[in-house]
Structure formats: C-alpha cells, structure tokens
Amino acid sequence: MxxxxxxxxxxxxxxxxxxxxxxxxxxxxxxxxxxxxxxxxxxxxxxxxxxxxxxxxxxxxxxxxxxxxxxxxxxxxxxxxxxxxxxxxxxxxxxxxxxxxxxxVPNILHESVPEGTDEKDNRIVRTWGEKPHFSFKPKPHYDLGVDRGILDFERGVKIAGARFYLYRGLAARLERAIINFMLDLHTREHGYTEIFGPFMVNDESMTGTGQYPKFRDEYYRIERDGLSLIPTAEVTLTNIYRDEILESSSLPVRVTMQSACFRREAGAAGKDTRGLVRVHQFQKVELVKFVRPETSFDELEKLTGDAEEVLKRLNLHYRVVLLCSGDTSASSSKTYDIEVWMPGMDRYLEISSCSNFMDYQARRAKIRYRKEQGRKPEYLHTLNGSGLAAGRTLAAVMENYQTEKGDIIIPEALKRYLE
RNA sequence: GGAGAGAUGCCCGAGUUGGUCGAAGGGGACGGUCUCGAAAAUCGUUGUGGGCUUUGCUCACCGAGGGUUCGAAUCCCUCUCUCUCCGCCA
CATH class of the missing domain: 1.10.287.40 (Serine-tRNA synthetase, tRNA binding domain)
Incomplete structure (x- = not known):
C-alpha cells in the first residue's frame, strides 16, 4: 500500500x-x-x-x-x-x-529504475566471471541428471503429478550441501539471524506480504484449515513483525530462512516444462531485512551483494539485471534479478530477485518502528531477496561442473559439506 | 479430539449490580529536583489510528466480528487465540 x-x-x-x-x-x-x-x-x-x-x-x-x-x-x-x-x-x-x-495501486518506483515495457528493457548492470569453456557439448541438467540417475522426473510425476521430481543420491546431498553452505555464509559473514518458521501460514500473513487477496490462484490453500503453503519464506520472515512496533536501535534486522516453496504456476502451462526450472515445490534460502527508511536503497545494494556472494564462492558466472519500470513487480520500488549462466541450457536463468519494497509492504503488514523515544511510530522499509533458489543452484552447479563422462565435480566451497 | 479457565494500555493488573472509564494501582522507560556523580527519595510525562477551521477540537479502538440499549471494557451471540487437565503423538 x-x-x-x-x-x-x-x-x-x-x-x-x-x-x-x-x-x-x-x-x-x-x-x-x-x-x-x-x-x-x-x-x-x-x-x-x-x-x-x-x-x-x-x-x-x-x-x-x-x-x-x-x-x-x-x-x-x-x-x-x-x-x-x-x-x-x-x-x-x-x-x-x-x-x-x-x-x-502499485508502489512508487525509485528514480534509478529505467523506463520500459517488459524484460527487453531491463538493464544489465554488471557481469561477474565468464562463461566456462567445454571441449564437448555440455548437457542441460535434466539430461545429465537423468543419465546419471540422480534426477528422476518420472517418479516425481507418478508420486505427485506434473512438475514434481525426485532427487536420488548425489543430487539430494548436493542440494542439502548448497543450503547449508548458503545459510552458513549469510549467518556467519553477512550478519543474518537464521530462522526456522512455518511453511503454512494464515490469510493475514498472506495478505501482509501481498499474496492475497489478488493473486489467489497462484498459491496452494488448505481450505479446511484456512492455511496456505508459502510460495517463499519471505511470507514467514516478513510477517514475524506484523502488527508490531520495533525500537530504532534494533534496526536493521536481518533474517534468513530455508524453506520449501510451493507454487501452483497457474498460467505457466507449457512453459519451462523440463527440468528443475519451474516446479511446484522447491527449496530456497530467503533473505529479509527490516531497515530505517533512509538506508533502504543502500541496504538493497548490500542484500544483492549478499546473494551474489553465493555465486562467486561457487565460481558460477552470472549477471545482475536492473528491472525496468514495466517489469518491476507492483509491490517493489526497485528490483535486481541475478541471472546465472546455464551452459547446458545455453541461457541465463534467474536465480535470485532482490527488491526494496520501501514502506509498501510495511504499511500493509503494519510493521513500524520508533525513531526515538516519545516519537510517533513510522513505517519502516522491508527488503527481500533469494539467497538463493536451491533447486536452480543445484541445476547450475550440475551444468557448470559437468565432465565429458557425465560426472559432476564438487565445487571447492561445497566440499566440506559433502564429506 | 473431550472438560474447564481466560483474553484490558510497553509489562503486571483493577474494573463485570451498564453512565463523568481511554480506563485505578504497581512496574518499566523518559524528563526534572536532590547529589561531585550514582543509588535511594520525590514530582511530572508516557497507547494506536482517523477527521477537521491542526499550538486546539473531535471520532474510533479494552482479542475479532455482530447484537441489545438513550448509553457497553462491563449484558447477549459467533469466531479466534492462550492456559490447565485428559486422550493421541514425531
């Protein structure tokens, strides 16, 4: 609002x-x-x-x-x-x-957001690393994973339906390692507090972060209990302080949480049907910040940097894209997407989206802070970003670290998590 | 899931024969006095949102939503949540 x-x-x-x-x-x-x-x-x-x-x-x-x-x-x-x-x-x-x-009414856009109608007008603000060279034709992760016996889409479909999958052995262990690595990085080096909270939330929470009332068909709702499966831990994390007034001295608050995310992907029929790119359930490490208004755009840069650091440590080539006015979501004032290079799919793939909502979400969820004792409470600013989507990170690691024989080299940063 | 108790301001806690109660009292926090300073003592301030003719006037809010009434924190109904006991259980 x-x-x-x-x-x-x-x-x-x-x-x-x-x-x-x-x-x-x-x-x-x-x-x-x-x-x-x-x-x-x-x-x-x-x-x-x-x-x-x-x-x-x-x-x-x-x-x-x-x-x-x-x-x-x-x-x-x-x-x-x-x-x-x-x-x-x-x-x-x-x-x-x-x-x-x-x-x-959508959020006010930051002045640095370029004008444009859709993703064509997004601006690449920086690129890190280079596309890796292969002496053979790299496979997309779904072929590689199926050939290697670590991704099983047929069984996923049998058990749950289209857009479900199964990890077997290395894929399952790798994703777990990736999640642990990301949580450790954010909590030990970036100052986030690790949270573990509900994957199912009430309607007040879904409304607080803006999922409801508008985009109801995009989420899974358990009618009988009035609960919805979270599409991202942003919902859980941002609602921690719903209807509360924080002390200025406690800001900024930085939290991170790993969760399963559930999305119906209504309206995406026929799109990205192969692999781990667009599925109904995936894991993600989310980053959320509650900050003083005057600092929020600086905090957005830092938050984006926190997410980028994951890819740097994994030595994965990526680029950061500033979304144009027409592509920025209604509740965001400014959004950076981080896109990782997928050599097998031969394209960049969005792996994180970092946004500053300013007071838009805070007003909706009634999250305020008191500048100083005795002063009226004011809305604070909220930000969030994926740090990162775990399934897509797994896919990126598989594609970038594959060998001609179909093996997957373990990235240096993950080794200690797989011993 | 069964039985019972409760939900009041930052916290604790009065108020339930309906009227001057936005709400006693205590604690905390903040400010003043005292002190070299601090503690103690003492005085004062201390909820949120809205409207307007905005150094002021006014409306709404005592878990949420309805109702009764000239008038409700106080009475009635529904819901939610919390606590205790029993059952079940990773």
Missing part, C-alpha cells in the same frame, strides 16, 4: 506512475480520488453526530442520577443513533471500495 497522502494530494503523479509501469488500466484513480473525498465528507458528518450522541447520553446519565426525567433526551438520541447507523453502513461500503482500490 502506498502512502494515502499520494491519493489525497498527487493523483496526477500516480497516473504517471501507472503509465510508467505499463498498467494504466489496473486502477481507476479518478474513482479512487472521488471515493476518498466522499468518504471524508461522510466521516466528518458522522463524527459530528457521534459527538452529539456522546454528549447527550452523558446528560441522560447525569439527569437520571439526579432523579430527573430524561425521556425527551432519550427520544432525541434514539433518532441520532438511527442516523449514525445509516452513515456507518454507507461509510463501510465506501471504505471497502477505497481499500480495494488502494491495494491495487
């Missing part, structure tokens, strides 16, 4: 924002503005009536305690109450519509 002052004071600015984001039809801003004004008028009127009712009711109490007759007053207040009720009903429906529209 953006600061409501934008709706009140700068509707033209918001129109421009929608245009930049290539989503002009997503929100009826004129309607939003009109509702905002109408509800404020009604609110004023209704507050006046309530004030009167409170005052008269007090008088009734006083009269009665003196043994005086208050019937006349009581009749008057009864009428007031009727009127107030009508106003509340009108207001409630207006508030509802206002909130729905407010939630649909």
């Amino acid at each position: 953006i600061d409501p002052k934008f709706i009140k004071e700068d509707i033209e600015g918001l129109k421009l924002l929608l245009k930049k984001r290539n989503m002009e039809t997503a929100v009826d801003l004129d309607r939003l503005k009109a509702i905002d004004e109408e509800r404020r008028t009604l609110l004023q009127k209704s507050d006046e009536l309530r004030e009167k009712r409170n005052r008269l009711s007090k008088e009734i109490g006083q009269s009665k305690s003196k043994g005086l007759d208050a019937n006349e007053l009581m009749k008057q207040v009864q009428g007031l109450s009727e009127e107030i009720k009508q106003y509340s009903e009108k207001l409630a429906s207006l508030e509802q519509e206002y909130t729905d529209l407010h939630l649909s």
